[in-house]
Amino acid sequence: MAGDLWSEIVKSEEEGGDRFGDIPKIEAVYQRRKKPEKLSEEAADLGCSVKEARASLINGQKRDSWTRSLSTRGRESIAVGAYVNNQPQKKPAGRKKPPIPKGKVVKAPDFQKEKEYFNEVDAFELPEESPSPSTKNSTWTMGEQVVPEMPHLSTRLEKWLISKKLNRSCGPSSTLSKILENSATPLEPICDDDAINSLALKTPEKSSASYTSDFRLRPSCDDSLAGEDVPVRNIKTEEIDLEDELKRLSLTSDLISTHLDLEKPFLDLLSACGQMQPSNFMEAFSKFCEPESIVKIGEGTYGEAFRTGPSVCKIVPIDGDLRVNGEIQKRADELLEEVILSWTLNQLRECETGAQNSCCSFIKTRDIKVCQGPYDPILIKAWEEWDAKHGSENDHPDFPEKQCYVMFVLEHGGKDLESFVLLNFDEARSLLVQVTAGLAVAEAAFEFEHRDLHWGNILLNRNNSSTLPFILEGKQVLIKTFGVQISIIDFTLSRINTGEKILFLDLTSDPYLFKGPKGDKQAETYRKMKAVTEDYWEGSFARTNVLWLIYLVDLLLTKKSFERSSKNERELRSLKKRMEKYKSAKEAVSDPFFSDMLMDQIS
Numbered sequence: 001m002a003g004d005l006w007s008e009i010v011k012s013e014e015e016g017g018d019r020f021g022d023i024p025k026i027e028a029v030y031q032r033r034k035k036p037e038k039l040s041e042e043a044a045d046l047g048c049s050v051k052e053a054r055a056s057l058i059n060g061q062k063r064d065s066w067t068r069s070l071s072t073r074g075r076e077s078i079a080v081g082a083y084v085n086n087q088p089q090k091k092p093a094g095r096k097k098p099p100i101p102k103g104k105v106v107k108a109p110d111f112q113k114e115k116e117y118f119n120e121v122d123a124f125e126l127p128e129e130s131p132s133p134s135t136k137n138s139t140w141t142m143g144e145q146v147v148p149e150m151p152h153l154s155t156r157l158e159k160w161l162i163s164k165k166l167n168r169s170c171g172p173s174s175t176l177s178k179i180l181e182n183s184a185t186p187l188e189p190i191c192d193d194d195a196i197n198s199l200a201l202k203t204p205e206k207s208s209a210s211y212t213s214d215f216r217l218r219p220s221c222d223d224s225l226a227g228e229d230v231p232v233r234n235i236k237t238e239e240i241d242l243e244d245e246l247k248r249l250s251l252t253s254d255l256i257s258t259h260l261d262l263e264k265p266f267l268d269l270l271s272a273c274g275q276m277q278p279s280n281f282m283e284a285f286s287k288f289c290e291p292e293s294i295v296k297i298g299e300g301t302y303g304e305a306f307r308t309g310p311s312v313c314k315i316v317p318i319d320g321d322l323r324v325n326g327e328i329q330k331r332a333d334e335l336l337e338e339v340i341l342s343w344t345l346n347q348l349r350e351c352e353t354g355a356q357n358s359c360c361s362f363i364k365t366r367d368i369k370v371c372q373g374p375y376d377p378i379l380i381k382a383w384e385e386w387d388a389k390h391g392s393e394n395d396h397p398d399f400p401e402k403q404c405y406v407m408f409v410l411e412h413g414g415k416d417l418e419s420f421v422l423l424n425f426d427e428a429r430s431l432l433v434q435v436t437a438g439l440a441v442a443e444a445a446f447e448f449e450h451r452d453l454h455w456g457n458i459l460l461n462r463n464n465s466s467t468l469p470f471i472l473e474g475k476q477v478l479i480k481t482f483g484v485q486i487s488i489i490d491f492t493l494s495r496i497n498t499g500e501k502i503l504f505l506d507l508t509s510d511p512y513l514f515k516g517p518k519g520d521k522q523a524e525t526y527r528k529m530k531a532v533t534e535d536y537w538e539g540s541f542a543r544t545n546v547l548w549l550i551y552l553v554d555l556l557l558t559k560k561s562f563e564r565s566s567k568n569e570r571e572l573r574s575l576k577k578r579m580e581k582y583k584s585a586k587e588a589v590s591d592p593f594f595s596d597m598l599m600d601q602i603s
Contacts, residue, residue: 265333266319269406270370272339278372281379284407285313287367291378296386298416299394300456301325302492303405306382307412311366314408315379317399325394334492335406337503339368341491342408344498345448348441357445358471361438363459363487364411371405374398413487414461417555422562426482431460432552432575433479433594434486437470439545439585442496444473447540451507451529452493453548454522455555459487467599472586478599495537506537521558525551542584549588550579 270276285291289309298305302324303316320329342365349360375383375397383397414420422428435458442448450457463485467478495504507513507530514530516523529544553576556562557569575593582588589598 263332265331265336266404269332269336269339272336272343273368273370273406275370278370278404280373281371281376281407284369284371284409288313288409291376294378294382296382299386299392300490301327301394302330304383304394304397306379308409310412312410312412314410315371316406316408318404318406320399320403322399322403334505337505338491338494339406340498341494341496341503342368344446344496345442345491348445355471356474357441358469359438359441360468361434361486361488362442363413363489365408366411367409369407369409371407372403373401374403410489411487413459413489414485415459417455417458417460417560420460422560424563425565425568427484428556428560428562428564429593429597430480430482430484431458431486432549432556433589433597434468434481435488435552436549436585436589436594437472437477437479437598438486438488439549440589441470441472443542443545443584443586446499447495447497447542449495449540449542449544450488450491450493450548451495451505451544452490453488453545454525454551455559457488457490458552459489460484461487472589476600480597480599495540497540502538504538508535508537521551521554542586543582545585546579546582546588549585550576553579 270278282291285294285308288311293309295307296304297307297312300314303314306313306315316335317324317329318335319332322329345362346365348358348362349364350358380397383392386392387396417431422431435453439448439450462483464483465481465485466483468481468485470477470479493505493507495502497503514523514526516526518524525547528547529541532543532547533539533541553572557572557576571593575591578591578593579588582591
C-alpha cells in the first residue's frame with residue numbers, strides 16, 4: 001500500500017506540472033535555527049545580520065554559491081529554491097573507524113622519552129645561556145652586567161622599542177606615527193607578539209668588566225634561521241626608559257623624514273659624499289673654520305658662496321618644492337654627476353711618477369657634504385650683510401626644516417675674472433695659456449668639456465711662483481705664469497668620461513639657455529655650442545672648449561682693461577682668427593701665440 005500511495009503522489013505531481021505548463025513550484029522550507037555555541041571569525045567578518053542576509057536572498061538573484069558558503073559557516077537561514085526534493089535521502093556513507101582488535105587494549109601514546117630528552121637539553125643549555133625569563137620581575141644576569149626585564153609589556157610598541165635597544169641594526173628608524181599606523185601589521189624586528197620572549201642571550205666566552213657586552217641574538221621566529229647566531233652591535237645594559245626612547249626616536253627620525261623612501265639618486269649622492277645621512281650646516285662648517293668667521297663672498301642662480309677660513313663653501317639647494325631665485329631646484333641626480341666630476345678632476349692635481357696627464361688649473365675640492373635643515377642664523381647674518389653692502393640679486397634664504405643641500409668645500413681660488421684687475425699683457429697671456437693648457441690636459445685624460453666657461457667661472461690670484469708644471473700625454477712642460485695663477489670652477493654643465501661612465505647635462509631640457517640677447521658674447525657661445533653638438537650633448541665635441549677660448553679672447557679685447565699696445569691687440573685678434581680653425585684645446589695650445597710661454601721641463 002505504501003508503494004502504491006507513493007506512486008499516486010508522484011503521478012499527481014507530474015500531471016500538475018503538465019497542467020501548469022511546467023511552472024516551477026516555489027516553496028519555502030523552514031528549518032529550526034540552532035543557536036551557535038560560538039560565532040566563527042569568518043561569520044563575524046560578513047558584517048551583516050541574519051535578517052539582512054535573508055532580505056538579500058529573497059529580493060535579489062539566486063546565489064547558490066553564497067547560500068552554500070553560509071551553510072559551511074554554520075549559519076541557517078530561509079532558502080528559496082525553484083524545486084525542493086522532499087524524498088527521503090540516503091545518508092552519505094561515513095568513514096568507518098578501523099575495528100579494534102578484540103582482547104587488546106589501546107594504550108595512550110607515551111612521550112616520556114621525548115620529555116626526558118628535552119628536559120635534558122633544557123637543563124644543559126639554560127645555565128649556559130641565561131635563566132628563564134618566565135618568572136615575573138626577574139633579571140637576566142651576565143657576569144657583571146644585569147639586563148632588567150620590562151614587566152607588563154602590553155603593547156607592540158613597547159616590545160619594538162626593547163628590540164631596538166637590543167639590536168639597533170634590526171631595520172631603519174621610523175616616526176612614531178608610522179609605528180602606530182602599522183600597529184596591526186607585525187614590525188620587521190618582531191615576528192609576533194611573543195617573539196621578544198623567545199630571544200636567547202648567549203654569554204660571551206670571556207666576561208668583561210666593562211659596561212658593555214657582546215650579545216648574539218638567535219631569532220626563534222624563523223625556522224630557517226634556527227641554530228644560526230646573528231651578530232649584533234654592542235649595547236649598554238641599562239634600564240630602558242620608554243618615554244625617553246620615544247622622544248629620541250621622534251627627533252632622529254625627523255632628520256631623514258624627507259627621504260624616508262629614499263630614491264636611488266639621493267642614496268648614491270650620500271654614498272659619493274661618504275655619508276649615511278645628511279649633516280647639519282654647523283657640523284659641516286666646524287671642520288674648516290669657526291662658524292662665527294663665516295662671510296658671504298658671492299652668489300649664483302642656484303646657490304650661495306661663503307668663505308670659511310682658507311676654503312670657500314658653495315651651497316646648492318636640491319630636491320625641494322620651493323623655487324630658488326625663480327628657478328626649479330636641482331635634482332639629486334644632477335648634483336651627483338657634478339660631485340663625481342669634481343672628484344675626478346681632482347685626480348689631475350696628483351703629479352705621480354709616470355702620470356700621463358696632470359695640471360692644477362681646476363679648483364681643488366676639499367670636501368663635499370649633503371646637509372639638511374634651514375639656513376643657520378650665522379649664515380643668515382652673513383647673507384644679510386652681503387645684501388646690505390652689495391645688493392643681492394637672490395631671494396632671501398628662507399628654507400624649511402626638510403630642505404636638503406649639497407655643500408662643496410673648495411680651495412680659495414681668488415677673485416673671478418670679471419672683478420680681477422689684470423695689470424699688463426703678460427698677465428693676460430698667462431691667463432689664456434693656463435686655461436688652454438688645463439683644458440687640453442683634461443681633454444686628453446677624460447674627454448672633458450666645460451661648456452660654461454664664462455668669466456665668472458675663472459678665478460685668479462697672485463703668488464710668488466713664476467712657473468707651473470703641466471704634463472700633457474706624458475710630456476712634461478713648464479708654463480710661465482708671471483705671478484698669476486688661475487682656477488677653473490663650476491662643472492654644472494660639463495661633460496666628462498670617467499672611464500666607467502659618461503657624465504653630462506642634457507641642455508635640451510633648458511631651452512632658455514640659448515635665448516640670450518643677440519650680440520652678447522656669452523649667449524652667442526651657448527648657441528654656437530648647440531650648433532656644434534646638434535643637441536647631442538652626450539657626445540664628445542672638444543670644439544666646445546675652443547668656443548670658450550674664443551670667448552675669452554673677445555673679453556680681453558672688449559671688456560677688460562690692462563696695459564697693452566696696438567701690437568698686443570693685433571696678436572690677440574690674430575689668435576682669435578686662428579682659433580676658428582682648431583677642433584680642440586690640444587690643438588690650440590700649440591699655437592705660436594703660446595710658444596715663448598711653454599718650456600720643456602728638465603728632469
